[in-house]
Amino acid sequence: MSLADEIKAPLRNTDRFFIDGEWAQPSSSAMIDVIDSGTEEVYFSVAEAQAADISRAVEAARHAFDDGPWPRMTHPQRAEYLRGIAAGLRERTEALGQIWPRESGGLHILAPYFGGDAANTFDYYAGLADTFTWEEPAQPTAGGEFGLIVREPVGVVGAIIPWNVPIGLLASKVAPALIAGCTVVLKSSPEAPGEGYLVAEAAEAAGLPPGVLNVVTADREVSELLVRDPRVDKIAFTGSTAAGRRIASICGERIARCTLELGGKSAAVILDDMDIATAAQAIAGAECFLSGQVCSSLTRIVIPAGRHNEFVDALASTFSQVRVGDPFDAQTQMGPLVASRQRDRVQGYIARGIADGATLVTGGGRPKDLDRGFYVEPTVFSNVDNSSVIAQEEIFGPVLSVVPAEDEADAIRVANDTIYGLNASVFTSDVNRARQVAGQLRSGTVGHNAFRTDFGIAFGGFKQSGIGREGGVEGLRNYLEVKTVILEGRPAGYEDQAR
8 A cells, every 4th residue: 555545634633623722622513624635535624613713712822821821931941842842743744744745735755854844943943942032131211220121922823824834834933932922823724734733732742731822724704803803912824915915904903913924926037147957957846846836936037038048948848847746656746736726726827828928838737647636737938028917926836937038137127026025046156146136136035046945044025925024033023022121220130230
């Protein structure tokens, strides 16, 4: 029997929610079917949260923050729980390897990396307990003898995660929130709720106090109740820019804090000294990851017009040879899309690209040998007008658009001509030239000669690609409020400081 034949989901309590430290019965019998993206069959089902369930989860988090021990623990005490969750996630790496490919289409061979990386994220933020500056002296300028800057938890956090890489994205929200002293309601995506159950199991095994982490699954209408609830101090969201606009407007109405990691239409700027074959290989290889269902994918390739045709030939040759198929097959380079609606969306954009006059060079349909599963061929368009729909809107699939530019200055202009600013890359053999061009690109991350993102430093976008950063020390700051304390004397621990 192959891995793909083991169709029972390795999860417990999928008919319940994790609320207030217990596996709670739902308020209704509503269930969500999770569809295997490679077979189009039901993989498992989970309880679907209703308004009462969201309210109960928020109340548990609110009580745990206002009255429970969690915010009153020391940072090192909280760190031990984070390390326990990390250990629990490592124990569940095999389970993740079964769940993620079926939910989202990711390759089974990559699942251990993402499971380990999520565990490392919890360990990283546990380590900040002893190294981050939680408070520091500040010289008063308007009276008082001694000042302090104190960084305290923002409160109850609603963490809303998408379906593409849920284990990594939930870790980048939950771990910094917990070490800060916040309590969390984690809302999983209906397409990919399994990872939420895995982290709930790990938190339960670590003995996390009741109400500190609560996990539910809900669709958009009910999820909005989490955003609107006045008991929630902050929303941390990863998803589409359209949904982010909605969340930002609701948070704005009640001045709730929010961190938004949104969409992208990221540009690869290929300069005139770059080897064409090397660039084509790097871009095509990166687009294989999760079938292009990545917000920071380099899906617009901007290149001098004189090199356009040569590059298109190299890119099409490389991308068309990508092996598409069963994500459990070790030879597969690209799996399916997450769902039928996503496949239909991608194919709709491909049809629009053709209708608008772009040249379809390769791909565009379903792989001929795959009659089941949500598969789309690796697709390349050439001679794409940067003002066209396929160059301006996020497709979230394996579709690459090559846009000709007049020269380097025009390439930078074209790269910046978008509402997004999440990721970019500069392809050149000259590192100094790469740095100079990077300084002109309006993007939260700029890589060199490859698709690059780094949650260990910071990840987030300019413009409509989001608000705030996730990962690293910058990702922790989003879960803290800064308090100024002005005293008439020096408190314990500061008596020996120079005056």
